Amino acid sequence: MTTNNGYRTLWRWHFYAGLFVMPLLIVLAVTGTLYCFQPQIERVIYRDRLVVEPQAQPRLPEEALLARAAGILPKGAVASSARIANDPTLSAEFIFRLPDGERESVYVNPYTGAVLGTLSVEHRFMQIDRMLHRKLLLGKPGELxxxxxxxxxxxxxxxxxxxxxxxxxxxxGRKFWPNFSMKGRALWKSVHAVLGVWLAVGALAFIVTGLPWTGSWGKQFKSLATSASLGAPPGAWGGLRLHSQARDGGRPSIDSADAHHVDHADAVAGAGADASRMGSMPGMTMDDMPLANVPWAVGAVPVPRVPAHAHDPRARLPLDRLIEDVRRFGLTHAYEIAFPQSPDGVYTVTYFPPDPRGERTLYLDQYSGAVLKDIRYRDYGAVAKAISFGTSLHMGRYFGLANQIACTLISLGLAAMAVTGCVMWWKRRPVGKLGAPGREHGMPPMRVWKAGLALLGILFPLMGASLVAVWVTDRALFGRPAER
Incomplete structure (x- = not known):
């Protein structure tokens, strides 16, 4: 094959990209495949805690189940959230913050009240898999x-x-199928190239849908999309009327907002003087809440708070009453509730279904149950709506088992590409050398490729810095002219 017209230059950049990406691609492929099957995997490995035998008798009150869960934990443990499944085959799950800062899930049989066991939130199998996928278990450096x-x-x-x-x-036409008549490195190259072409669209989709969740670029992109009214809904960043109403005579007082979707435009317009005394938990956003899943559109939204009043903590709305109210608001199962942690806190309810059009986030007065803010998919900006769909597809949730299988095929195909790429490199690598393809004589202009790399570096500054670093290192240490 000819090596002019920039072929060797492209090969050189492909080599460097593969050398860095391939090991991490295997990690992403394996952990991503496992995470797609989280519901099935957890039901198997934690069956003794998650699964119960359905019974004809009614479930015990949620408040009683919460008390049973709290009773087995050390003194100082604080209930932080609950997962409401409303599935007759699933146990009740409550998450607590322990005195040492760790979080623990407690599982209770909803029919008998028996505590089935506990699981560390941070150290359960799927959470470790998730952190490997996102951060290599290395914190911020791994995330970057x-x-x-x-x-x-x-x-x-x-x-x-x-x-x-x-x-x-x-x-x-022949380029779309491997040539099995070849042998050795040529066969590996044929398989590698064909796999890459067939998987290119899926790999690109994985990247595009995963980048918005990254800790550096994703966070900045979320802020930019919100400021351009393309991300979080109007009013989501504060300025809404928020007020708690203490119970009168032991009964919750529900105002008119309780049964209606709060209109964001009206709320913002009427904020006025209330804005000076209303706000959000200092430094606390939805992504900081003790919730397993938070829609992307509301992840950076500050958590509302209300002015501190001399409320009796015992006046807080019981969990059963809260669940009853949430059911009237249209949510019946598979949602999470984050409990208020202070007198001016609110109940936060998040619903993260497979179909993103059903996503919903509610903030409710902890004393009256009144809806203070109700953010739905229809309130999202255009970018957030697209990302919500992409996230559901990326996680293998949108169209059930077929989606999981599709993600698995793409992921394992990418892992196979990593393996074939490594074999090809190993077979052609000179002993004791890196084996990077040599430079071309008479470097062609390649203006389109240079413009593309420059644009990539501008869009992703971290990527831009690494491009410069690779180019400088390549010129200084590994440059050599290609043999004619």
Whole structure:
């Protein structure tokens, strides 16, 4: 094959991208596949705690179940959230913050009140898998590394397709299937190239839907989308009328907001003087809440708070009454409730269903149960709506088992690409050397590719810095002219 017209340059960049991305791609593929099947996996490995035998007798009150759960934990443990499944085969789950700062899930049989067991939130199998997928269990450095891997995968996809692109139209059809008549490295190369072409669209979809959740670029992108009215709904950043009403005579006082969706425009317009005394938990956003899943559109939204009053803590709305109210608001199962942790806190309810059009976040007065803010999918900006759909597809949730299988095929296909790429490199690598493809004589302009890399570096600053670092290192240490 000819090596002019930039072929070796593309190969060189493809090599560098693959050298960095391939090991991380295997980690992403394996952990992502496991996470797609979280509901099935957890039902198997934690069956003794999650699954119960349905009974004809009614469930015990949620408040009683919560008390049973709290009773087995050490003194100082504080209930932080509950997962309301309303599935007759599932146990009741309550999450507590322990005195040492760790979080513990307690599972209770909803029919008998028997405590079935506990699980560490931070150390349960699927949470470790999730943190491996997002951060390699390395905290912020790992999160940035995974973000870089996603960006470099874009380079790998682009250069890979360019290297594969048929030079002769007559042979184009053959390029979509491996040539099993070949042997050795040529066969590995054929399999690698065909896999890459078939998986390119899926890999690109994974990157595009995963980047908005990254800790650096994703967080900045979320702020930008919100400021441009394309992300979180209007009014989500505060300025809404929020007020708690203490119970009168032991009974909750429900105002007119209780049974209606709060109109954001009216709320913002009427904020006025209330805005000076209303606000949000200092430094607390929805992403900081003790909730397993929070819709992307509301992740950076500050958690509302209300002015501190001399309320009797015993006047807080009982959990059963809260669940009854939430049911009247249209949510019946598979949602989470974060409990208020202070007298000026609120109940936070988040619903994160497979179909993103049903996503919903509610803030309720902890004393009256009145709806203070109700954020639904229809309130999202255009970007947030698209990302919600992408997230559901990325996680294998949107169309059930078929979605899980599709994600698995793409993920394992990408892992196979990583393996074939490593084998190809190992077979051609000179002993004791890196084996990077040599530079071309008479470097072609390649203006389109340079413009593309520059744009990528501008869109993703972390990626831009790494591009410069790789270029400088390559010129200084590994540059050599290609043999004619």
């Amino acid at each position: 590394l995974m973000e870089l891997a996603a960006c470099w995968t874009l380079v790998m996809i682009g250069t890979g397709i360019a290297l594969w692109w048929p030079r002769e139209c007559a042979r184009a």
